[in-house]
Amino acid sequence: MSNLTTPASVQKLQTALHDKAKEAPNFRFYALYDKVYRKDVLAFAYECCKANGGAAGVDAERSRTSRHTARSDGWTNWRKS
Secondary structure, eight states: OOTTOHHHHHHHHHHHHHEEEEHHTTOOOOOHHHTTHHHHHHHHHHHHHHHTTOOTTOOOOOOOOOOOHHHTTHHHHHHEE
C-alpha cells in the first residue's frame, strides 16, 4: 500500500478530525457517517483494500466483497458517478 498517496481532500479531513480530537479530548464524534461515506474517502479506502488484496487490517477483518458482489450492489456504478 506504500505506493498509494492519500488524496489532499482526505488528508484535509484527517487533519481536521485529528485537530478536533486533540483540542477537545472529551468530544464524541457521534455523527461521522457523513464524513466516512464521502466519495473521496470511500474511493481511497477501496483502493487501499484492493492494493493489499483484501488482507486483514488493524481491525483483523478481511475484505469479503468480491467483484461479483461489488457489481451486484451498485458499487461499480457508484464509483463511476
